[in-house]
Each structure stands twice: as C-alpha cells, then as structure tokens.
Amino acid sequence: YGTVRGFLSVVQLNPFPAEGWGGRVSTAPHASPLAQVVRYQAGYVVCAVIAGLYLLAMPTAGLCFCCLRCRRRCGGRVKMEHKAMACERAVLVTFLLLTTLVLLIGVVTAFVTNQHMHEQMGPSAEAVPETLLSLRGLVSEVPLELQAVAEQFSFPQEQVLKELNGVGSSIGKAIHSQLKSTVYEALASVLSLGQALQVSVDHLRGLNATSVELQEGQEALAPALHGHRQRLLSLLQEPPCQGCAGALDKSHTLELGADFSQVPSVDHVLHRLKGVPEANFYSMVLEENTTFNALPILAALQTADMIRELKKVVAEQPRGLNTMGEAFPVWEAASRWSQALEEVEERSRPPACFPDAHLLLGRWIAGCVLCSVVLLVVVCNLLGLNLGIWGLSAREDPSHSEAKGESGARFLMVGVGFSFLFAVPLIILIFSTFLVGGNVQTLVCQSWESGELYEFVDTPGNLPPSMNLSQLLGLKKNLSILLAYEQCKQGAVLWTVLQLNDSYDLEKHLDISQYTIKLQQELQKLKVDVKNLDLLSPAARRDLEALQSSGLESIHYPGFLAEIQKPVVNSDVEKLAQELEGLSQTQGNATLGQKLQEEARGLQHLHQEKILPQQNLVAKLNRSVQALASSAPHLQSEISGVLDRVTHLKEELPTWATHILRNESECFLKREMGYFSQYVAWVREEVTQRIATCQPLSGALDSGRVILCDMVADPWNAFWFCLGWCTFFLIPSIVFAIKTSKYFRPIRKRLSSTSSEETQLFHIPRVTSLKL
Numbered sequence: 181y182g183t184v185r186g187f188l189s190v191v192q193l194n195p196f197p198a199e200g201w202g203g204r205v206s207t208a209p210h211a212s213p214l215a216q217v218v219r220y221q222a223g224y225v226v227c228a229v230i231a232g233l234y235l236l237a238m239p240t241a242g243l244c245f246c247c248l249r250c251r252r253r254c255g256g257r258v259k260m261e262h263k264a265m266a267c268e269r270a271v272l273v274t275f276l277l278l279t280t281l282v283l284l285i286g287v288v289t290a291f292v293t294n295q296h297m298h299e300q301m302g303p304s305a306e307a308v309p310e311t312l313l314s315l316r317g318l319v320s321e322v323p324l325e326l327q328a329v330a331e332q333f334s335f336p337q338e339q340v341l342k343e344l345n346g347v348g349s350s351i352g353k354a355i356h357s358q359l360k361s362t363v364y365e366a367l368a369s370v371l372s373l374g375q376a377l378q379v380s381v382d383h384l385r386g387l388n389a390t391s392v393e394l395q396e397g398q399e400a401l402a403p404a405l406h407g408h409r410q411r412l413l414s415l416l417q418e419p420p421c422q423g424c425a426g427a428l429d430k431s432h433t434l435e436l437g438a439d440f441s442q443v444p445s446v447d448h449v450l451h452r453l454k455g456v457p458e459a460n461f462y463s464m465v466l467e468e469n470t471t472f473n474a475l476p477i478l479a480a481l482q483t484a485d486m487i488r489e490l491k492k493v494v495a496e497q498p499r500g501l502n503t504m505g506e507a508f509p510v511w512e513a514a515s516r517w518s519q520a521l522e523e524v525e526e527r528s529r530p531p532a533c534f535p536d537a538h539l540l541l542g543r544w545i546a547g548c549v550l551c552s553v554v555l556l557v558v559v560c561n562l563l564g565l566n567l568g569i570w571g572l573s574a575r576e577d578p579s580h581s582e583a584k585g586e587s588g589a590r591f592l593m594v595g596v597g598f599s600f601l602f603a604v605p606l607i608i609l610i611f612s613t614f615l616v617g618g619n620v621q622t623l624v625c626q627s628w629e630s631g632e633l634y635e636f637v638d639t640p641g642n643l644p645p646s647m648n649l650s651q652l653l654g655l656k657k658n659l660s661i662l663l664a665y666e667q668c669k670q671g672a673v674l675w676t677v678l679q680l681n682d683s684y685d686l687e688k689h690l691d692i693s694q695y696t697i698k699l700q701q702e703l704q705k706l707k708v709d710v711k712n713l714d715l716l717s718p719a720a721r722r723d724l725e726a727l728q729s730s731g732l733e734s735i736h737y738p739g740f741l742a743e744i745q746k747p748v749v750n751s752d753v754e755k756l757a758q759e760l761e762g763l764s765q766t767q768g769n770a771t772l773g774q775k776l777q778e779e780a781r782g783l784q785h786l787h788q789e790k791i792l793p794q795q796n797l798v799a800k801l802n803r804s805v806q807a808l809a810s811s812a813p814h815l816q817s818e819i820s821g822v823l824d825r826v827t828h829l830k831e832e833l834p835t836w837a838t839h840i841l842r843n844e845s846e847c848f849l850k851r852e853m854g855y856f857s858q859y860v861a862w863v864r865e866e867v868t869q870r871i872a873t874c875q876p877l878s879g880a881l882d883s884g885r886v887i888l889c890d891m892v893a894d895p896w897n898a899f900w901f902c903l904g905w906c907t908f909f910l911i912p913s914i915v916f917a918i919k920t921s922k923y924f925r926p927i928r929k930r931l932s933s934t935s936s937e938e939t940q941l942f943h944i945p946r947v948t949s950l951k952l
Contacts, residue, residue, distance in 0.1 A: 184897045185621065191223035192622040196632040224615060231611040234908070235604060242600030245918075249593075269572075269923040273565060276592075276916035280561040283906050283913060287554040290902035294547035297895035301543075322674065322872045329866050330501045336855035340494050343852070344487055351708060351844045352479025355837050356472065363472050366715055366829055367465050369822045374461025374720065376815055377727050380808065381456055384732065387740070387804040388450055390797050394440040397794045402436055404786055405749065409434040412760075412779055420769040427763060430756045438746035438798070444736040452730040459719035471713055479708045490702045500689040547899060550609065553602045554906040560595030561917060564588045568924030589921035596917050599910040606907045613900040621897055625889035634662035668878035675868045686867060690860045696853055703845045710837045716826045728819045737809040744802045748794045757783035 197220065218225060412431040416424040471478075571585025627633040636642055638660050664677045674680070716724075760780035767773035 181894045181898055184894070184901045187901065188618050188621050188897070191227060191618060192221075193223060194220050196623065196627040196630075197636070221619075224618065227614065228611065231607055234607050238600060238603040238607070238911075241914075242603075245596070245600065265923070269920070272916055272920040272923065273569065276561060276913070276920050277565060279909055279913045279916055280558055280565070282909050283554060283558045283561070286902045286906035286909065287551050287558060290551045290554070290899055290906065291548070293895050293898040293902060294544060294551060297547075297892070297899060298544040300891040300895055325871045326504060326867070329863055329871060330504050332863075333497065333501055333859060336852075336859045337494055339855050340852045341491055343848070344490055344494065346480075347848055348480035348483035348487060348706075349476045350848075351483065351706070351841055352476030354844045355479065355708060355710070355840045356475045358840050359833070359836060360472070362829065363713070363715070363833075364469075366822075366825055367469055367472075369818075370716055370720070370826065371461055371465040373724065373818055373822050374457070374459075374465070376811065376818070377457055377461070377723060380727065380732060380811060380815060381453055383804040383807045384446060384449060384453065387801060387808065388446050390801040390804065391440055391443050391446075391740075394438075394794060394797050394801065397790060397797065398436060398438075398440055401748075401786075401790045401794065404790065405434055405436065408779065408783060408786065411775075415772065415775055415779065418772060420767070420772055421763075422767060424763060427756065427759050430751050430759070433751040434753070434756065435750055437748055437750045438743040440743055442739070443743050444739045446735055449730050449732055449735060453726055453732075456726050456730075457720075457723045459717055459723055461720055461723075464717050464720055468713065468715055475708075475710070475713075478712075482708055483706050486702070486706050489705075490699070493698050493702050496695070498692045498695045500691055504686075504689040550606065550903060553598065553606070554903065554910075557595045557598050557602075557910065557913065560591045560598065561913060564591035564595060564917065564921070564924070567591060568920070571924060585924040589924040592917040592921040592924070596914050599914050599917075603907060603910055606903060610900050610904045610907055613896065614904065617893055617897040617900060620893045621889070625885065625893055628885045628889065631662050631665070634660075634665055637661045664874070665878055665881060668874035669882075671873055671875050673869060674872040674874055677874050686864065690863060692856055692860065696856065699852070700849055703849050704842075706841060706845055708837055708841055710833050713833060715829055716823075721823070721826075724819050724823060728816060728823075732808065733812040733816050735808065735812070737805055737812075740801065740805040741809075744798055744805065748791055748798060753783050753787045753791055757781075757787065 409431055412434065413428070415421065416428040416431060565588065567584045568588030571583070571588055624633065627636065659678060667677045680686075757780045760776050760783065764773040764777035764780060767776065
C-alpha cells in the first residue's frame with residue numbers, strides 16, 4: 181500500500197485544489213475548466229499516453245510476431261554455434277527467470293490483494309449502515325436529549341411539592357420556637373398572679389371572719405371576766421383571807437386587753453372582691469399553654485388551602501422550558517436529516533446496496549481470472565525454462581533434436597502468445613481502475629486525511645448554495661467544517677461546534693422569573709391567625725382588675741397589729757387560777773377556801789373555753805394581717821405589670837407571628853429558588869457542555885474514510901498496481917522468451933565464417949569412395 185501511495189504521489193505532483201479549480205492549481209486564471217482539469221491531471225495524462233502507446237504497440241508487435249512466425253523468421257533456431265553462445269544462453273535464461281519471478285511476485289500479490297479486497301468489501305458494506313445509524317442517532321437524539329433535559333424540571337418540582345407538604349407545620353414551629361419564651365413567661369406571670377390573688381382573697385376573707393369572731397368572743401368573754409373579777413375582789417378582800425394580797429392585785433387586772441371592735445373595717449374591700457376569683461387561673465393557663473403548643477398544627481390547618489394553591493402554581497411548567505427543544509436551531513433540520521439518513525441507511529444495507537447479490541463474487545472471480553491469465557504466462561515461462569534446460573542437459577549433440585527442448589521452446593512461445601493476446605484487455609482494465617482508484621486516493625483520501633477536503637468544502641463557491649450547511653441548520657454564522665471536525669474529534673458538543681450563542685437565546689428559555697414571581701406572590705398570601713391565643717381570659721382579667729381596684733393596699737394594717745399585740749386578757753388567768761387553787765388550801769375558813777376553789781375552777785374553765793380560742797384567733801388574724809401587709813403593696817404593681825404585658829402581647833403577637841411568617845416564607849422561597857437555580861445552572865451546563873456531543877460525527881467521518889480509503893481504495897489500487905507491473909513486465913518476458921526459445925531448439929551444424937585454426941583443432945578428411 182505504501183508503494184502504491186508513493187507511486188500515486190509521483191503521478192499526481194499537484195497539490196489538492198482546496199480553493200477550487202480557479203485557485204492555486206491553475207497558473208492561467210482565465211483558462212477553461214477543461215484545461216485546468218487537464219493541467220491538474222497531467223500525471224494521469226502522461227500515464228494515459230503510456231497506456232495508449234502500450235495499447236498500440238502490443239497488438240502491432242503481436243501481429244508482426246505472428247507474421248514472422250508464419251515465415252519461420254522469429255523464434256526459430258540458432259543458425260550456428262559460436263564461442264559466446266553458452267554465455268548468451270545463460271544470460272537470457274537468467275533474465276527470463278528473473279522476469280518470470282517478478283511476474284510471479286506480481287501475480288501472487290495481485291491474488292492476495294484481490295482476496296483481501298473481497299474480504300474487505302463485505303465488512304465495508306456492513307459498516308456503512310452502522311456508521312449511518314450512529315450518525316442518525318446523533319441527529320435524532322438531539323431533540324430527545326433537549327426534551328429529556330426540559331422534563332428534568334420535575335425533580336425540583338417534586339422536591340418543592342414535597343417540602344410544601346410540611347411548610348405550614350414548619351412555619352408554626354418557627355413561630356412557636358421564637359415566641360415560646362415570651363409566651364411562657366407571660367403565662368407563668370399570670371399563673372403566679374392568679375395564685376397570689378387567691379391567697380390574698382383568702383387571707384382577706386380570713387381576716388374579716390377572724391375579726392368578727394374575735395369581736396363576738398370578746399362580747400361573750402367580757403361579762404364572764406367581770407363576774408369573776410367582782411367575786412374575787414369580794415372574796416379576797418374579806419378579813420379571814422390569808423395571803424390574798426397578790427391574788428387581789430391580779431384580780432384588779434382581770435379584764436379585756438385588746439378591743440377588736442376598734443380594728444379597721446374591711447367590708448368595703450370585700451364588697452369589691454365579691455365573687456373573686458371568678459376564673460380558674462390554673463385551668464386557664466393550662467388551656468392557653470395547650471393552645472400555644474398546638475400552634476404548628478393550627479398553622480398547618482390554616483395554611484392548607486393556600487398550600488393547595490401553591491402546589492398548583494408549582495405544578496405548572498415554565499413556558500420557556502416547554503419550547504426549549506422546539507426553538508433549538510437544529511430541531512427542524514434534525515427531522516429532515518434523520519429521515520434522509522434513515523433512507524440512505526436502508527439503501528446501504530445489503531442487498532439493497534448491491535442489487536446483484538453475486539456482484540462481489542463476480543468481481544472476485546474476474547480478478548482471479550485476470551490474475552490467472554498472468555499466472556498462465558508465468559507457468560508457461562517456468563515450464564519452458566524447466567523443459568528447455570532439461571533438454572539442454574540431456575542433449576549430447578546440439579544439432580540433434582530433443583523433445584524436451586522443443587517442448588520448452590513451444591511453452592515459451594505459448595507464453596508469448598498469451599502475453600500478446602491478453603495485454604490489450606489487461607492494459608485497458610488496469611488504466612480504468614488506475615484512473616478511478618488513483619484519483620480517489622489522491623483527490624479524496626489524501627485530502628481527507630490531511631483536512632484539505634474540509635478546506636475545499638469550507639471555501640465559498642466550491643459547493644452550490646443548496647449544500648450550505650449553515651443555511652441548512654439555520655445558523656447565522658458560516659460554519660467551518662474543518663474546525664467543526666476538529667472540535668468534534670475532541671469531544672465538543674453541538675453548542676460549541678455550531679456556535680449557537682448567536683443563533684439561540686438559551687437564557688430566554690431558561691428564564692423562569694415569571695414562574696418564581698408567581699410562586700412568591702402565592703407565598704405572600706400565607707397567613708397564620710394567633711388571635712385565639714388570649715393569654716388572659718375575660719374572667720381572669722376581671723378578677724385582676726377587681727383586686728387592683730379593691731383598695732387592698734389601703735387597709736390600715738397597723739390598726740390590726742396594734743390590737744393583735746395586746747393580750748386578750750390583761751391578767752394571766754391560768755396563773756391566777758393556780759394561785760387561787762393554792763390559796764384555797766391554806767385558808768382556815770373552809771367556806772372561804774371552798775369559794776376560792778370554785779373561782780379557781782371557774783377561771784380555768786373560762787381560760788379553756790373562751791380565752792384560748794380567742795388567742796388562737798388572734799394568732800390567725802396576725803398571720804393574715806402579716807401576709808396582706810407584706811403582699812398588698814407589691815401586688816398592685818404586679819397586677820399592673822401583668823395586665824400591661826398581656827395586653828401588649830395580645831396586640832403584638834399577630835404582628836410578631838406575621839413577621840416570623842414572612843421570614844420563614846422568604847427562607848422557604850430562597851431554598852426553593854435554590855433548587856430551581858440549580859436546575860437552570862445544570863440545564864445550561866448540559867446544553868452548552870454535555871448534550872449532543874458530536875464525536876459520533878467525527879467518528880462517522882473517520883469511519884467513512886477508513887471504509888473508503890483503507891478498506892476499499894488501498895486493496896483496489898494495490899490490485900491494479902500489481903497487475904500493472906505484471907502487464908508491463910510482459911514486454912521483457914516476451915523478448916526474453918523469444919530469444920531464449922532459440923537456444924532450446926537444435927542448432928544447425930555449420931561453422932562460422934570467422935573461424936580460425938584455433939577453432940579447428942584438427943581436419944577430418946572428406947570420405948570418398950575407393951576403387952578396388
């Protein structure tokens with residue numbers, strides 16, 4: 181193959197006309213196209229002249245040879261034996277043998293290339309539809325890939341729809357999380373104040389009840405004390421009473437100490453606190469706390485309808501993505517090209533591409549026949565040489581006729597005849613195949629491999645406007661086939677190869693701003709109502725307001741404390757009773773002693789029945805007064821603070837909840853827009869860097885070059901080249917065969933006229949008849 185290419189490069193010295201016939205090929209710009217073609221094909225013209233001369237010379241020489249053979253003037257015998265005859269014969273035999281070996285090498289190579297071409301034609305024909313199929317796949321898959329990319333919008337849609345299912349609960353949790361510290365603190369304050377309210381009201385009511393009981397007790401205690409005092413003073417002042425001075429002094433003080441009728445009245449405060457507490461603060465706070473903790477569920481329920489509307493908006497497909505594939509420049513051309521490639525592919529499949537199923541076999545048989553013709557000449561030469569040399573070695577006298585030598589000479593003449601007979605069809609066939617295969621190699625294959633063929637296609641004017649690839653694809657810029665091929669070979673995508681930045685506005689189709697604006701507008705409609713969270717029920721508010729306006733802090737607690745600090749009875753009744761008990765034992769007057777003993781028992785009974793309960797009531801009153809006196813001043817400020825705080829929270833909670841809702845909505849929208857932005861970036865990268873790689877196109881072109889040049893043109897050219905050299909070597913084969921055949925026939929026994937004594941060593945006398 182390398183030898184054939186080298187030969188063709190010598191035949192075609194002109195460079196490939198990448199700029200057309202009017203370019204660098206022609207030195208005469210105004211020459212006719214035919215003259216330019218002839219000038220460019222000068223090497224082939226020379227070969228045609230040589231083939232023509234061969235075509236004329238071989239039949240003429242054959243006719244002359246036939247005429248001379250008929251007159252026995254060519255290919256006869258050696259007339260005389262001379263000194264250099266053996267050397268001449270050896271030289272002729274050697275040259276004929278060498279020529280025959282050259283023919284044999286050529287015919288063997290022709291057989292091999294013919295078989296190789298036969299083996300390559302089948303796979304080549306099968307490779308054509310496969311190549312076209314891959315190319316059609318590239319063309320037809322571009323719209324499908326674009327459509328598939330557009331359909332991938334469902335992934336961010338599904339993610340957004342999935343997150344929308346929990347957005348209401350998520351917003352509720354955010355509101356709950358950010359407001360719980362404030363709400364929990366307010367509810368704790370309300371609960372604490374409610375407990376303080378209950379305690380204060382209980383103490384106040386206890387204070388009033390205790391004061392009444394103390395007053396009632398004093399009213400019952402005062403007459404009893406007065407009676408005992410009068411009787412004791414009478415008894416202890418009697419003369420018989422011995423040691424009664426101390427008891428007499430104590431009896432003088434046997435009277436009430438504290439006067440609880442003098443304590444301040446709390447009736448007006450109790451009147452204002454009538455029915456307080458009306459509310460159960462613990463249950464109320466528990467209920468409000470439950471309501472606040474249920475805020476995520478409440479938010480989910482309140483936003484359910486709006487979420488459904490949002491899902492409808494998200495489920496829509498952006499208009500730009502829907503038309504992205506249809507607006508792609510190669511969309512319309514893809515269907516036409518795909519259909520055309522499909523038709524070509526169907527036609528290229530056997531047997532459609534080979535109407536005669538036996539055409540390949542016929543071509544192979546024809547090649548074998550042509551090779552067999554040359555092989556026949558080779559066989560004749562070899563048989564002639566073998567038989568001739570055998571006959572020479574077996575011949576004792578050169579002038580004697582010998583059958584093997586005669587047969588060898590005849591075989592050589594037969595080979596000469598076959599050479600003359602088949603030279604003309606061989607040279608015609610060889611030149612025809614040479615003209616086709618040589619131009620395919622020099623004009624197509626070499627330029628295809630070097631890229632000059634792509635430059636030829638790129639040059640304006642070399643192809644008709646209907647074959648302009650840029651116009652067929654709807655591109656605004658002219659497309660360089662060579663640059664496109666190189667980029668495709670490196671794995672570039674159609675976006676880069678076709679320079680679609682100027683022909684296709686991708687960003688217009690990837691603009692989903694209208695989609696996102698609509699989504700944002702729907703998100704802004706989300707609302708969460710927290711007005712159900714009262715924090716303080718109306719009844720509880722009335723309780724606190726009643727306590728605040730009751731005047732609890734204005735009660736004169738020191739008046740209570742002043743009476744509480746006084747004893748119930750000024751004298752210690754229990755000690756007085758014990759002392760009287762002792763005096764009764766020491767009195768000499770039994771009657772006096774008995775009366776003193778009765779008074780002692782009366783005082784003890786009075787102490788147990790009336791004085792001790794009074795003292796307990798005083799202690800109870802003291803606790804209530806102390807509790808109220810310590811809590812009342814602060815309770816008013818706490819009530820004011822809690823009421824103000826609850827009122828403020830009640831007013832601000834909706835605002836705060838709305839603010840948190842807006843923040844959460846913006847965060848949600850930002851996250852969802854991140855999904856869509858990621859999708860848009862992915863689509864941009866897919867379309868501009870990955871989708872529709874045109875490497876199959878460069879692969880198809882390379883496969884086409886391999887099929888045409890390596891699998892078809894190379895064996896084709898090698899075949900005619902081998903037959904060509906065999907055909908041209910028929911000439912020396914004919915000459916050497918004719919010359920050599922003379923030496924295989926008997927030599928006419930006649931001395932040369934130039935012989936000398938050195939050549940005649942002795943004289944044999946003529947035989948004459950003897951007379952007897």
